[in-house]
Amino acid sequence: MREAAATMRHEFIGLYGMLERNWYLIKRYAWWEVAFFFWTAANTLTIVFIAKGVVAEGGTVNLDRLTTILLIGAVIWSYLGIVFELLIETVAWERWEGTIEYTFMAPLTRAVHLLGTGLFAIGYGIVRASIVFAAIAAFFGLHMPNANFATAVVLLAVASISFVGIGMMTAVLPLISPEKGTQFGYVAQGLMLVVSGVYYPVSVLPEFMQWLAKISPATYALRGERSAILDGATIGSVWGDLWPMLLIGVISVPLGIWVFRRGELHAKRHGKLKRSG
Numbered sequence: 001m002r003e004a005a006a007t008m009r010h011e012f013i014g015l016y017g018m019l020e021r022n023w024y025l026i027k028r029y030a031w032w033e034v035a036f037f038f039w040t041a042a043n044t045l046t047i048v049f050i051a052k053g054v055v056a057e058g059g060t061v062n063l064d065r066l067t068t069i070l071l072i073g074a075v076i077w078s079y080l081g082i083v084f085e086l087l088i089e090t091v092a093w094e095r096w097e098g099t100i101e102y103t104f105m106a107p108l109t110r111a112v113h114l115l116g117t118g119l120f121a122i123g124y125g126i127v128r129a130s131i132v133f134a135a136i137a138a139f140f141g142l143h144m145p146n147a148n149f150a151t152a153v154v155l156l157a158v159a160s161i162s163f164v165g166i167g168m169m170t171a172v173l174p175l176i177s178p179e180k181g182t183q184f185g186y187v188a189q190g191l192m193l194v195v196s197g198v199y200y201p202v203s204v205l206p207e208f209m210q211w212l213a214k215i216s217p218a219t220y221a222l223r224g225e226r227s228a229i230l231d232g233a234t235i236g237s238v239w240g241d242l243w244p245m246l247l248i249g250v251i252s253v254p255l256g257i258w259v260f261r262r263g264e265l266h267a268k269r270h271g272k273l274k275r276s277g
Contacts, residue, residue: 014108018116022086025093026124037128044074044136047199065230067140072225073198075133079156080163080218081189082125083118087167088185090117091174104264111257114171118164126156146232154235155224158245162217165252166192172263192216197223217248 026033051067094100103113137144170185177184195209196202196218202210213219224241227233235242 011109011112014106014112015116015119017108018113019120022117022120022124037131040078040128041132041135044071044078044132045139047071047074048136048140050199064142068137068142068144068230069226070199071133071136071140071142072229073222075129075136076156076218076222076225077193077198078132079125079129080192082128083121083160083163084167084170084185084189086121086124087114087117087164087171088174088182090114090171092182104268110261110264114168114257114260115164115253118167121167122160122164125160144229147229148232148234149229151228151233151235151238152225155221155228155238155242155245158242158249159217159221161249162245162252165249165254165256166217168253168256169259171256172260175260175263175267192218195219214244215248217245217252220245 048067048070051063051070054066055063091100094103106113170188173185173188174182195205195212196216197205197213198218202213202219202223205213220241224233224238227238227241
């Protein structure tokens with residue numbers, strides 16, 4: 001019993017250490033983070049202005065509703081991008097800092113290493129996404145009288161599990177390909193963008209792409225978030241979007257840890273761990 005308790009305490013200390021380490025890295029590059037925040041806000045504005053463009057061209061749409069639909073898509077996508085970015089750059093940051101070998105030899109399991117990074121990415125991403133959402137909504141003077149933000153938060157929390165699991169799988173790419181792995185991670189993110197209905201309904205896609213959309217957690221997150229914020233949907237109403245994300249999360253997190261571990265062994269075996277090119 002004492003041995004199990006000691007093991008759990010050791011793992012929680014390691015988890016806290018990963019959270020604290022990532023926070024120090026964010027603080028070290030704080031001005032870059034500020035710059036990227038404004039880039040995210042500008043990119044979100046670019047997307048949301050499409051609604052006004054449709055009206056300016058004579059389109060007959062509910063401007064507030066279309067603007068909110070686009071805003072939700074842009075913000076959820078920026079949140080997913082932050083989670084992916086922090087996980088994908090786990091290896092890149094270690095190489096920049098010259099600490100990758102020390103981190104991989106640290107007395108903590110790879111699961112704790114990756115989950116610690118994932119938890120930090122979720123917290124940091126939610127803060128960033130919330131600020132962007134509030135700022136852009138205020139900029140456009142959007143009214144959301146029916147919004148059920150409690151359901152929206154639950155949906156985002158559940159979606160985050162699967163986002164982290166998929167992010168772990170993409171984080172292996174810089175390990176097995178130091179030259180182009182990080183960039184290819186963003187390619188994987190872009191493929192999810194195409195099929196998940198970020199800026200348009202999934203129903204407009206060709207049938208084979210709609211099938212791909214069914215295995216993307218972003219599809220369910222976006223549909224559920226729009227129902228919660230636009231129509232005030234309750235947890236029960238969005239259960240059809242919650243359970244697929246739970247299923248994908250239960251599968252993707254352990255699979256992501258396993259895939260990363262296999263990539264780590266491959267990198268060590270072929271001398272790619274510390275190589276930068």
